[in-house]
Amino acid sequence: MKLTGAQILFKVLKQENVDTIFGYPGGSVMDIYDELFRHEDIKHFLVRHEQGAIHAADGYARASGKIGVCLVTSGPGATNTVTGIANAYMDSIPIVVMTGQVPVSLIGNDAFQEVDITGITRPCTKHNFLVRDPENLARTIKEAFHIARAGRPGPVLIDLPKNVMQALVDDTTLSYPISFSDEETDPIEKDCAEALELIRKSRKPLIFCGGGVILGRAWKEFRTFAKKLNCPVTSSLMGLGAFPGTDPLWLGMLGMHGTYYANMAISNADLLIAVGVRFDDRVTSKVEAFAPHARIIHIDIDPVSIDKTIKADVSIISDCKPVLQLLNEWLSHDPVVTPQEHTKEWRAQIAEWKEKVPLSYCRGEKIKPQYVIETLYELTKGKAIITTEVGQNQMWTAQFYPFEAPNTFISSGGLGTMGFGFPAAIGAQVACPEKLVVDIAGDGSIQMNIQEMATAVQYKLPVKIVILNNGFLGMVRQWQELFYGKRYSQTDMSYAPDFVKLAEAYGATGLRCTKPNEVKATLQKGLDTPGTVVMDFRVEPEEGVFPMVKPGLSLSEMSLGKT
Amino acid sequence: MEIKENTISILVNNKPDVMARIAGTFSGRGFNIETIAVNVTKDPNISKIILTIFGNQDTITKIEKQLKRMLDVIQVDDLTGRDAIRREMILVRMKTTEEQRTQLTKTIDTYKWKIVSSSPDYCIVEITGHRDDIENALAILEPLGIDDFTRTGTVALARQNNNSRG
Ligand SMILES: Cc1cc2nc3c(=O)[nH]c(=O)nc-3n(C[C@H](O)[C@H](O)[C@H](O)COP(=O)(O)OP(=O)(O)OC[C@H]3O[C@@H](n4cnc5c(N)ncnc54)[C@H](O)[C@@H]3O)c2cc1C
Ligand SMILES: Cc1ncc(C[n+]2csc(CCOP(=O)(O)OP(=O)(O)O)c2C)c(N)n1
Numbered sequence: 142m143k144l145t146g147a148q149i150l151f152k153v154l155k156q157e158n159v160d161t162i163f164g165y166p167g168g169s170v171m172d173i174y175d176e177l178f179r180h181e182d183i184k185h186f187l188v189r190h191e192q193g194a195i196h197a198a199d200g201y202a203r204a205s206g207k208i209g210v211c212l213v214t215s216g217p218g219a220t221n222t223v224t225g226i227a228n229a230y231m232d233s234i235p236i237v238v239m240t241g242q243v244p245v246s247l248i249g250n251d252a253f254q255e256v257d258i259t260g261i262t263r264p265c266t267k268h269n270f271l272v273r274d275p276e277n278l279a280r281t282i283k284e285a286f287h288i289a290r291a292g293r294p295g296p297v298l299i300d301l302p303k304n305v306m307q308a309l310v311d312d313t314t315l316s317y318p319i320s321f322s323d324e325e326t327d328p329i330e331k332d333c334a335e336a337l338e339l340i341r342k343s344r345k346p347l348i349f350c351g352g353g354v355i356l357g358r359a360w361k362e363f364r365t366f367a368k369k370l371n372c373p374v375t376s377s378l379m380g381l382g383a384f385p386g387t388d389p390l391w392l393g394m395l396g397m398h399g400t401y402y403a404n405m406a407i408s409n410a411d412l413l414i415a416v417g418v419r420f421d422d423r424v425t426s427k428v429e430a431f432a433p434h435a436r437i438i439h440i441d442i443d444p445v446s447i448d449k450t451i452k453a454d455v456s457i458i459s460d461c462k463p464v465l466q467l468l469n470e471w472l473s474h475d476p477v478v479t480p481q482e483h484t485k486e487w488r489a490q491i492a493e494w495k496e497k498v499p500l501s502y503c504r505g506e507k508i509k510p511q512y513v514i515e516t517l518y519e520l521t522k523g524k525a526i527i528t529t530e531v532g533q534n535q536m537w538t539a540q541f542y543p544f545e546a547p548n549t550f551i552s553s554g555g556l557g558t559m560g561f562g563f564p565a566a567i568g569a570q571v572a573c574p575e576k577l578v579v580d581i582a583g584d585g586s587i588q589m590n591i592q593e594m595a596t597a598v599q600y601k602l603p604v605k606i607v608i609l610n611n612g613f614l615g616m617v618r619q620w621q622e623l624f625y626g627k628r629y630s631q632t633d634m635s636y637a638p639d640f641v642k643l644a645e646a647y648g649a650t651g652l653r654c655t656k657p658n659e660v661k662a663t664l665q666k667g668l669d670t671p672g673t674v675v676m677d678f679r680v681e682p683e684e685g686v687f688p689m690v691k692p693g694l695s696l697s698e699m700s701l702g703k704t
Numbered sequence: 705m706e707i708k709e710n711t712i713s714i715l716v717n718n719k720p721d722v723m724a725r726i727a728g729t730f731s732g733r734g735f736n737i738e739t740i741a742v743n744v745t746k747d748p749n750i751s752k753i754i755l756t757i758f759g760n761q762d763t764i765t766k767i768e769k770q771l772k773r774m775l776d777v778i779q780v781d782d783l784t785g786r787d788a789i790r791r792e793m794i795l796v797r798m799k800t801t802e803e804q805r806t807q808l809t810k811t812i813d814t815y816k817w818k819i820v821s822s823s824p825d826y827c828i829v830e831i832t833g834h835r836d837d838i839e840n841a842l843a844i845l846e847p848l849g850i851d852d853f854t855r856t857g858t859v860a861l862a863r864q865n866n867n868s869r870g
Contacts, residue, residue, distance in 0.1 A: 263725060264732050268775050271721075288775065445769045 146275050146306040147176035150239075151183070153282040159210050160184060161201060161571060163194040167214025168254060169241030172306040186571060186600060189592040191218050193564040195225025196590070198236050200565030203551045204526055205572035206358065208235045208289050215241040216254030219300075220261065224558060226296050227265040231555025232379065233356055235294035237285050238266075244304035245273050259300050267295030275308035293443040294356055332457040333467050336414075336438045337475075339455060343412035343436075345487040346372045349395065352379030352554070353417015353441060353461055360384070360547045362465035363416065369472045371481060373491055375403040377418055378539055381550040386523070386543025392491070393500070396424040397690050398536040401498035401699060404690065406491055408697035410435045415453075417461050419446040421555070430695030440464050498688075500540050503703055507681040508657050510534070510609040514541040514581065516661050517607065520668060525577040526551065526569050530562040530586030532616035534609045536686040538581045560589025563606060567593055570602045577605070577668065584610040585634050594647035597673040605667055606675045608640055611682045619685050623700075644675035653677045705760035709738070711790065711860050712764075714753040714771060715778040718744060722776045726753060729770050735759065739792070739857030750778060756858050781862070788862040792838050795820070796829045796845055796853040804848050811844060826851065 144152070150173060162185045166174045177185055188194040191213045198209030209229075213222055219240040229236045243252040259269045268288050270281050285297040340346060348370070354363045360383045367374050367390055374384045375392040384391055393400035395407055407413065413435040418424070425431040428450055439446075439453035440461045447456045457464050502511045514537050517525075527542060528551040529535040535552055544550045551569055553561040566580040580587075587608055597604050609615075612635040621629050641651030650670050654663035660678065667676040687702030716722045723742070730737055738756045745752050759767070764782065771780045783790075798808060800822070812819060812829060821828040831841045835858060842850070 259721065260724070263721075263728055443773070445766070445773055449766065 142312045143309040144312050145172070145176070146278055146301075146308050146310060147172045149275075149278050149310060149312075150282065150301070150306070151176055151180055153279050154183065154210070157208070157283070157286045159208075162186070162210045162212050163188055163197040163201070163568065164212035165191050165194055165214065165218060167216075167218050167241060169215040169243060169303045170212065170218075170239075170301070170306075172303065173212065173239075173241070173301070184571075185212075186567075186596065188564070188596050190590065191221030192225055192560065193567070193590050193593040193596060195222040195236070195238065196228070196558075196561050196564035197568035197571070197593075197596075198238075199225060199229050199234050199561075200528060200551055200568030201572045202229075202234050202236055202568075203565070204548055204569035206548065207572070208237055208286060209568065210237050210239070212239045213241070214254070215243055215258070216256050218254075219258040220256055223261060223265070224556075225561075226262055226298065228553055228556040228558045228561060229296040230265045230267065232553065233294050233352060234296065235289040236296040237289050238296060238298045240298060240300050242271065242300045242302040245302045246304070248302065259298065262298050265296075266298050269298040269300070271300040272302065272305050275305045275310045278305060278310065326459055329457055329459050329464055329467060332455055333464060333471070335455045336457065337468065337471060339412055339436050339438060340370065340414070344483050345409060345411040345434075346370065346484060347406050347410035347413055347435070348372050348374045349376065349407070349413055349415045349418060350374065350380040350383050351377040351416065351418030354380055354383040355417075355547045357417060357442065357461045358547075359417075359460075359462035359465055362462055362469060365469050366465050366472075369469060371484070371488075372414070373406060373488070375399070375406065377421065377424055377554070378552065379554045380418065381539060382544040382547045385545050387545065391543075392495075394539050395696070396421075397426060398540065398686050398688065399690075399696070400500055400540070401688050401701065402491060402494035404688070404696040404699055405494045407432050407435075408695065409490070413437045415439045415441075415451075416465070417441060419449065420451045422450070425450060425696075426690045427693055427695045430697075433695075498701060502684070504657070505681060506657075508654065508660055508678055510611070510678070510680045510684055511537050511541050512657065513607065513609060513660055513664070513678050513680065514538055516664055517579065517581075518542045520661070520664055521577060521579070525549070525579050526566075526573060528552065528562040528566040528569060528578070528580045530580070530582040530589075531557045531559045532583045532586060532614070533611070533619065533684070533686050534581050534583040534586070534615070536616075537609070540686075559583075559586040561586075563587060563604070564590050564593050566604045566606075567597055567602055570597075570604050571600075578603075579605045579607060582606055582608045583615055584608055584612065584637055584640075585614045587640075588637070591643070594644065594649055594673065594675075598648040601672065603672050603674075606673075607664075607667075608675065608677050609680050610637070610640070610677050611680050611684065612637070613682055615684075616686070618683070622683070622685070623689075623691070640675050640677040644673070647673075649673035649675060651675045651677065653679070655679045705762055707758055707760050708784070710757055710759060710764050711783040711788070711858060712755045712757070712768065712771075713781040713783050713860060714755065715745065715780075716751050716753060717776040717778065718749050718751040719776060722751070723753075725774055725776065726771070729767065729774070730757070733763075733767065733770075735763075735767065741857035741859045754783075754858055754860050783860050783862060786862055787864065788860045790834060790858050790860045791832055792835055792856055792858050793830065793832045794838050794841070794853055794855040796831065796842070797851040798827050798829060798845065799849045799851045800825060800827055801849070808848050811848065815841065815844070817841070
């Protein structure tokens with residue numbers, strides 16, 4: 142039997158268990174969209190801008206642990222996804238992006254809506270393909286899905302020329318055996334034994350977890366590990382949720398806007414057990430002064446992350462799950478590995494730091510953004526999926542909302558993409574229809590993909606948007622305040638739409654809150670109102686995010702702000 | 705750390721976009737490829753690329769890890785400091801005149817270089833050797849009137865096969 146390229150595409154998508162696509166049609170994908178018409182079991186979400194589609198696929202992937210799928214047309218459709226692809230690449234999120242392309246015979250001719258999207262995205266995809274030959278179609282799609290999820294995950298792009306979608310191909314190509322051998326992994330026993338030796342000798346151990354624990358779905362093993370060692374835990378922004386934010390061992394996030402006690406702990410620890418982290422410069426600050434007294438154990442699946450910025454004393458190149466399983470097994474046989482007596486002083490010291498400088502802010506006449514987040518936590522009992530935009534809103538969320546569960550904090554870490562949070566919330570809501578999904582936004586970021594309000598309303602997605610409206614590009618303003626003599630060059634955002642009316646115009650509900658004593662009631666009302674809701678909180682315009690480690694300083698040299 | 709010249713041998717799938725990917729890995733990190741030589745191997749689906757680049761060991765190791773991570777890269781060998789034969793080839797087009805012809809032929813004979821083409825006004829000399837030999841040869845030929853030349857990248861092969869695919 143012969144099938145068209147478009148039919149083969151859907152056949153393979155179904156083999157890959159794809160039931161959700163975020164996309165936007167156009168000339169070169171019309172054959173795909175025509176075929177989609179016949180597949181009611183695949184739900185397509187029509188966004189309002191392709192950047193919305195790619196971020197939604199990203200949010201969907203993060204919330205569900207599955208691969209996000211995005212479909213756009215050639216030319217401008219494809220280029221509109223580039224920011225989102227780079228975003229997923231930086232945060233290692235598995236996405237398959239299908240872009241339309243002009244017919245093969247026209248490629249290279251400056252044809253209408255032709256761009257070299259594989260060329261453009263080469264440095265920001267894990268891999269990409271241009272399918273020139275219909276015979277290779279099925280195989281390529283399978284490969285793309287495999288690559289997106291294997292090892293360290295990432296986005297994969299498949300460029301699909303129109304004639305390949307129209308071509309008739311023998312269905313037998315589909316049964317072409319495609320098997321992917323699992324990547325060979327080196328044995329981990331020896332390195333794990335060395336790690337255990339360092340743990341045994343340590344008196345001031347600290348565990349530092351990151352996105353890798355969540356990507357590797359190893360949070361259970363990770364929690365067991367920390368508990369067995371009774372060792373304090375800090376995490377990167379990307380690791381939030383891997384360890385319960387209410388656990389006594391939890392120190393909160395470290396780094397530029399990390400907690401005082403996490404940064405003090407890292408600066409004084411004699412052993413750092415780093416699991417699935419890439420020692421980003423927002424984490425290390427001045428590299429030479431990072432964890433200056435610590436031996437370092439680094440567990441990471443990607444050799445590229447090892448010794449990139451911080452040299453490890455013991456490096457274990459592996460998926461962190463089997464490593465943690467093995468260590469846990471050994472620890473159950475050998476409970477005296479770290480006699481609790483040995484680390485008692487260290488834990489007392491950390492308790493003292495926690496006591497001395499807790500996360501805090503001053504109350505005032507105006508609404509404090511931190512207070513909005515704290516109240517949101519109180520009302521949601523930490524059970525919501527929270528996405529963020531980028532800037533102060535993102536940092537305050539990381540600080541003041543203790544995350545309990547993995548994949549409940551969804552944020553653009555590596556690229557810091559304003560406009561990510563709202564479409565990502567849409568994707569997360571699609572993945573988890575029964576969960577409460579809240580986007581914590583700034584008034585600047587929310588305007589970057591506000592058009593997706595129409596998508597949320599159309600598909601009855603009850604996403605709640607909490608705008609911490611400070612009338613500024615707050616994070617940039619904060620830097621101008623601290624480092625550029627308060628010259629607020631182009632960061633005044635006070636000219637903004639009326640977000641309440643805007644929400645209403647889209648068919649959503651809009652609420653406004655201007656007084657601290659109304660915060661709770663507004664949040665409660667917003668959360669209780671069915672459908673898409675925008676809550677516009679007029680917050681203190683010049684509030685800062687603290688602690689803050691100024692660029693170039695070591696983590697122990699924090700500015701604590703006014704307390 | 706010491707900056708040195710490094711020779712890296714890479715086996716890749718012989719596909720249209722692979723060179724662009726490899727080149728991007730270097731340029732994206734601000735590296736200049738000094739010389740490059742590419743051709744197919746025994747297996748025509750696989751090409752071997754020999755690259756020379758300047759850098760310290762730390763950055764070279766990082767680049768190698770990046771290369772190894774790429775899907776179309778089959779193997780990466782750092783030949784730097786290994787017992788390997790390294791050669792470049794150069795074709796030099798010399799202007800020939802009555803005055804220097806005898807001296808030119810004599811020089812070429814002395815160094816056992818090869819004339820691969822000659823016409824009344826020009827001849828093309830082929831020279832193979834180590835990078836330094838090529839530099840020397842150019843210095844020797846320069847006063848005799850070099851018209852133009854084309855120089856290959858370094859090719860290199862380890863004396864011993866330390867791994868399965870050579
Ligand atoms: C405005 C702003 C401010 C920021 N401030 C801070 C800050 O103060 N503190 C902070 O921490 N971050 C901050 N960030 C985020 C920061 O930029 C990085 O995104 C983050 O630190 C990276 O987290 P990570 O190291 O966990 O790595 P990720 O980007 O999550 O990478 C995951 C790592 O785990 C590895 N891995 C993947 N899968 C596995 C597996 N199965 N097993 C083992 N390893 C695996 C990968 O190879 C990689 O090395 C900020 C971002 C923004 C936008
Ligand atoms: C697409 C994009 N453009 C510019 C920036 C630089 N930037 C980082 S934070 C920020 C301000 C964000 O303002 P807002 O969304 O209002 O959030 P706030 O910091 O006030 O919470 C800007 C402009 C960015 N991260 N992303």
